[in-house]
Amino acid sequence: MSAIRFNRRVVRYFLIAFFVVLFLYVLMTGGGGNSKSSTSAIKKKPWMTTGKLGNFEPKEIIEREGPGEGGHAHHLKPNQENDAAASLSAYGMNMACSDEISLDRTIPDLRMDECKYWNYPEDLPRASVVLVFHNEGWSTLMRTVHSVINRTPPQFLEEVLLVDDFSDKENLKGKLETYIKKFNGKVRLIRNPERQGLIRTRVRGAEEARGEVVIFLDAHCEVGTNWIPPLLAPIYYNRTTMTVPVIDGIDHDHFEYRPVYQAGQHFRGIFEWGMLYKENELPDKEVQRRSFNSMPYDSPTHAGGLFAINRNYFLQIGAYDPGLLVWGGENFELSFKIWQCGGSIQWVPCSRVGHVYRSFMPYTFGKLAEKKKGPLITINYKRVIEVWFDDKFKEYFYTREPLARYLDMGDISEQLALKDRLQCKSFQWFMDNVAYDMREKFPELPPNVHWGEMINKATKECIDTMGHAAPTVMGMSPCHGWGNNQEDISDDKLVRLNAKGQLGVGERCIDADRQGIKLVFCPLGSVEGPWHYDEGDKTLMHKETRKCVALHPQSNNLSLMPCDPINTYQQWVFKEIPSPWH
Ligand SMILES: *[C@@H]1O[C@H](CO)[C@@H](O)[C@H](O)[C@H]1NC(C)=O
Ligand SMILES: *[C@@H]1O[C@H](CO)[C@@H](O)[C@H](O)[C@H]1NC(C)=O
Ligand SMILES: [Mn+2]
Numbered sequence: 001m002s003a004i005r006f007n008r009r010v011v012r013y014f015l016i017a018f019f020v021v022l023f024l025y026v027l028m029t030g031g032g033g034n035s036k037s038s039t040s041a042i043k044k045k046p047w048m049t050t051g052k053l054g055n056f057e058p059k060e061i062i063e064r065e066g067p068g069e070g071g072h073a074h075h076l077k078p079n080q081e082n083d084a085a086a087s088l089s090a091y092g093m094n095m096a097c098s099d100e101i102s103l104d105r106t107i108p109d110l111r112m113d114e115c116k117y118w119n120y121p122e123d124l125p126r127a128s129v130v131l132v133f134h135n136e137g138w139s140t141l142m143r144t145v146h147s148v149i150n151r152t153p154p155q156f157l158e159e160v161l162l163v164d165d166f167s168d169k170e171n172l173k174g175k176l177e178t179y180i181k182k183f184n185g186k187v188r189l190i191r192n193p194e195r196q197g198l199i200r201t202r203v204r205g206a207e208e209a210r211g212e213v214v215i216f217l218d219a220h221c222e223v224g225t226n227w228i229p230p231l232l233a234p235i236y237y238n239r240t241t242m243t244v245p246v247i248d249g250i251d252h253d254h255f256e257y258r259p260v261y262q263a264g265q266h267f268r269g270i271f272e273w274g275m276l277y278k279e280n281e282l283p284d285k286e287v288q289r290r291s292f293n294s295m296p297y298d299s300p301t302h303a304g305g306l307f308a309i310n311r312n313y314f315l316q317i318g319a320y321d322p323g324l325l326v327w328g329g330e331n332f333e334l335s336f337k338i339w340q341c342g343g344s345i346q347w348v349p350c351s352r353v354g355h356v357y358r359s360f361m362p363y364t365f366g367k368l369a370e371k372k373k374g375p376l377i378t379i380n381y382k383r384v385i386e387v388w389f390d391d392k393f394k395e396y397f398y399t400r401e402p403l404a405r406y407l408d409m410g411d412i413s414e415q416l417a418l419k420d421r422l423q424c425k426s427f428q429w430f431m432d433n434v435a436y437d438m439r440e441k442f443p444e445l446p447p448n449v450h451w452g453e454m455i456n457k458a459t460k461e462c463i464d465t466m467g468h469a470a471p472t473v474m475g476m477s478p479c480h481g482w483g484n485n486q487e488d489i490s491d492d493k494l495v496r497l498n499a500k501g502q503l504g505v506g507e508r509c510i511d512a513d514r515q516g517i518k519l520v521f522c523p524l525g526s527v528e529g530p531w532h533y534d535e536g537d538k539t540l541m542h543k544e545t546r547k548c549v550a551l552h553p554q555s556n557n558l559s560l561m562p563c564d565p566i567n568t569y570q571q572w573v574f575k576e577i578p579s580p581w582h
Helices: 002-029 033-039 077-092 097-100 113-117 138-151 173-184 198-208 228-237 284-289 311-316 330-340 378-386 390-399 403-407 415-421 427-433
Strands: 129-133 157-164 187-191 213-215 221-223 241-250 255-259 267-271 277-281 307-310 344-356 447-458 462-463 475-478 495-498 504-505 508-513 515-519 531-533 540-542 547-551 558-562 572-575
Touching: 077 097, 077 540, 097 138, 097 462, 113 344, 129 138, 129 198, 138 157, 138 173, 138 221, 157 173, 157 198, 173 187, 187 198, 198 330, 213 228, 213 267, 228 241, 228 307, 228 344, 255 508, 267 330, 311 504, 330 344, 330 427, 378 403, 378 415, 390 403, 390 427, 390 495, 403 447, 403 504
Parallel strands: 129 157, 129 213, 157 187, 241 344, 515 558
Antiparallel strands: 213 307, 221 344, 241 255, 241 307, 267 277, 447 462, 447 495, 447 572, 462 475, 495 504, 504 508, 508 515, 531 540, 540 547, 547 558
């Protein structure tokens, strides 16, 4: 009895002492976790100490010998060519080569020299690095994990979260679960019970992540020296800032690590009116805003795969539109939403991440694509522009992609309600204040006078890029090339004549020279073209030479000839494509 009573008293004193200590602790730290950022109103900005390495720079440079070390190319022996070719066609990258390179290999430090002298606050938020994958090759996936573990200060790494989008490769099952145990809980694996596609799987990763910040990387990356503090710092100062590392290239054949951009040159993400992602040199206005060229700068958009964002903020702004399908356009959706609804996007020169650019996309979308009619990516673009563009800008998209008008984008009322709830600004505001440099590269588009297939009166055949990329000569082929397969819409014969005489095919233009009628790169920043179409004669005249587009009866070749309006080989009619999806 007395022993028990004695124990109870000890326990009681113990508990009192415990709560007193806890109370004092809470008092001193200002409530811990969540309120930390609000109580310490003044946060020390990163500071540069020239000549003295920054506080998170590695203390020693690791050098290693072996295949692919130092980011050098690794070449297989001639007798391995079959394995190389087989893995290249199965994965879009040479896994036979990757498998021979250490998961801990060293890569070159390609940062600007200035980057080594920045100091960052010690209390940056902790990150979950989220890697989404579907049937990824083992060694590229695990090299991504190893590089993050090796090159991230542990106090900033909450976890590496692997999110498996329903892979069926055997080694990504039990073997993977066993392997990650060696990271003592730092690497966590969750799996989708069915295929969801990249976009929805990323959202699931964010929902399940435990870090204050989520950093999305592709599952075939290698992070660079001291990559994480510069990426986390802007988010630490402002939770509505999303950050993007500078991407380096890793060769898909021999895994050489090399810069994509020239040293010290900065680019930022923009787009053209068909919603193809483009990059533009950093405008002077942004250069002048910063005191060092190594500092982060604003960017209208981003390529999509690699970025860091406050987890709660990402979820608060609705993450990605759940109506987006599989892959594509989500980078624009997130960018427009962030900027228009009060946040910002910054590219961070001192944070570099290498990425393997695949030779092609080796996966099918399987069942995910079956339900929809028309090209998935254009459906996504249509959803994005219908939510975020003002009416005037929507027209530019439909001018550039006339068939998109027919596509069923599904219900966007939830997205419009979100835009309303978050009191987001107009697209005009975004163009004037954020993407102000876009206009000089991709001016506002004049309307199409005609669009569709361009049919020759004599042969009833259609002008066609013949599947070749610019610059190339245009050819002729039977009209209505898209057949009945709805997934196989060919844009090669979809021609647009605008009100300024420009003849476009996709993002390219049609022009003429001595060799014939050619598909060329459109002059950047111009919507004017060399053509005059005569609505009566149906001739297409080259304004400068005053000659007309003519088809040669024997060779079926195209060239400029002296105009002869009654010659049917010089007569062209445009036929709009009836909707292939109804
Ligand atoms: C965070 O960034 C946004 C967008 O640039 C800005 O409007 C806002 O004032 C910033 N908030 C703070 C606390 O600095
Ligand atoms: C037709 O065009 C092709 C490709 O440009 C060229 O090789 C060929 O010589 C041309 N034929 C004639 C008869 O001009
Ligand atoms: Mn990738």
